[in-house]
Amino acid sequence: MKLVRAFIRPEKEQEVVLALEGSGFPALTKMSAMGRGKQKGLRVGDIVYEELPKVLLLMVVKDEDLSKVESIILEHARTGNIGDGKVFVSPVEKSITIRTGEVEL
Amino acid sequence: MKEIWAIIRREKYTETKRALDKVGCGAMSIHSVWGRGKQRGFIMSDAESELALYATSAPKLVPTPSYLVAEGATITKPVVYVPKKLLVMVLPDDKVEKAIEAIIEVNRTGHYGDGKIFVLPVEDAITVRTGERGEEALTGG
Numbered sequence: 001m002k003l004v005r006a007f008i009r010p011e012k013e014q015e016v017v018l019a020l021e022g023s024g025f026p027a028l029t030k031m032s033a034m035g036r037g038k039q040k041g042l043r044v045g046d047i048v049y050e051e052l053p054k055v056l057l058l059m060v061v062k063d064e065d066l067s068k069v070e071s072i073i074l075e076h077a078r079t080g081n082i083g084d085g086k087v088f089v090s091p092v093e094k095s096i097t098i099r100t101g102e103v104e105l
Numbered sequence: 106m107k108e109i110w111a112i113i114r115r116e117k118y119t120e121t122k123r124a125l126d127k128v129g130c131g132a133m134s135i136h137s138v139w140g141r142g143k144q145r146g147f148i149m150s151d152a153e154s155e156l157a158l159y160a161t162s163a164p165k166l167v168p169t170p171s172y173l174v175a176e177g178a179t180i181t182k183p184v185v186y187v188p189k190k191l192l193v194m195v196l197p198d199d200k201v202e203k204a205i206e207a208i209i210e211v212n213r214t215g216h217y218g219d220g221k222i223f224v225l226p227v228e229d230a231i232t233v234r235t236g237e238r239g240e241e242a243l244t245g246g
Contacts (some may be wrong), residue, residue: 026141026143093107096221099215101213
């Protein structure tokens with residue numbers, strides 16, 4: 001299993017979540033985050049925004065579903081401009097459902 | 106070293122903290138998050154079993170923006186996000202099982218929404234104050 005962390009534009013959240021839902025991945029956790037990338041924020045004329053608001057989506061998916069989830073996020077979160085976000089993938093060793101105690105490796 | 110992510114009910118959070126203190130895993134980061142699982146946040150199908158359990162959490166439910174869009178689409182159930190606490194802990198290998206047991210013991214109610222625990226590998230840990238690395242950073246004073 002893999003943990004997918006997707007930092008996306010807040011205005012794209014709904015589109016991404018709906019697309020994931022439609023493809024059968026309804027389970028996710030979201031939190032709002034502030035951050036910046038290698039462009040060190042955003043500069044509009046004289047005004048510099050050092051940190052920009054993002055939505056962080058956390059999903060744990062099976063290895064075989066990973067590429068599908070990735071491509072859905074990429075397709076729907078992309079605008080082509082700086083600040084579209086990043087997707088990080090980490091390995092997960094074990095997942096436990098508290099209600100049933102069911103363990104997935 | 107392992108990183109443990111526990112996504113649990115908000116009302117169980119204080120109790121979980123106490124239980125983790127008891128087994129010596131008191132160090133953690135806490136986030137307030139919104140989430141949903143395979144049931145898409147839809148809890149009412151389970152409501153007849155024990156309504157009282159949800160009396161505290163039900164008013165806090167917030168429909169997602171997607172609910173409005175989803176109404177006309179193929180999704181028949183309302184889709185909502187449920188408020189959750191996310192606990193993140195980095196523990197030495199020998200404490201992992203103890204911590205998992207403690208979390209499960211406190212949080213299991215047998216109803217949907219009890220949460221999930223994820224175990225991730227961690228490569229290194231560093232205490233900023235002392236510069237200790239690896240497991241020393243977790244156990245050292």
